Amino acid sequence: MTDIILNGACGKMGRAIGEASASYGARIVAGVDRFMGNCTFPLYNKLENVTEVADVLVDFTVHTATPELIAYAKRTGTPMVIATTGHTKEEMEALKELSKEVAIFHSGNMSVGINLLISLCKSVAASMGDKADIEIIEKHHNQKLDAPSGTALMIANAIREAHPEETEIIYDRTARRSARPKHEIGISAIRGGNIVGEHEVMFCMGNEIVTIKHSAIGRALFAEGALRAAEFMKGKTSGFYSMEDLLKEAVEKPTANV
16 A cells, blocks of 8 residues: 555546545545645645655646645655646756655656657657658647646657757747758647647658657546556655656566556
């Protein structure tokens, strides 16, 4: 059993994690949310007020909560799964610095399928070199705060690692009146309705287009990934971990719950 403190307990993802927790051998021992709701576990409006002890804290709030999370981790030493996106460079650096003392798991997307997509994109980018124009299209619901999505940035950065030439990520072409240069990765963000999450990567060449796409059908997908990450982080003392580490362990230990 993995005991979890759930930060953002009353949000859509928080509720999804609460509903799925028992199926993954986890128990929510306390929740935190500034908007108080009805829960089957103790609920607090501030993380600093939590008195329960847990194996892992799972965060599905906003990136501006980073200072509060760091303070809690330093005080309690609780491993953390950060599933929030939109962090600034300074916030990510602060989390990585914290990981020298406390175990931190961060992923812009908790989906196993998305991480498989990223792996495939790296392979395609390495094979095609500079022969393809690369475009990423991401779609989310109209309540999502950050754009582009953390997942789109994960994909773009993975492609940059595999690409043999210097690349630039472009979000807006409205001020430019010129042909598309090589070594550019374009990202387009669409916000509408109740779209859970779609990411499409296009490798456009002269006479053919290779497209790799992932669609999230429901939020339970991300809740399941977060609970797997929580189990993975139980007992970890320090280090900065990602979904890649979780999947690697699953390959090395086939009985792991992935």
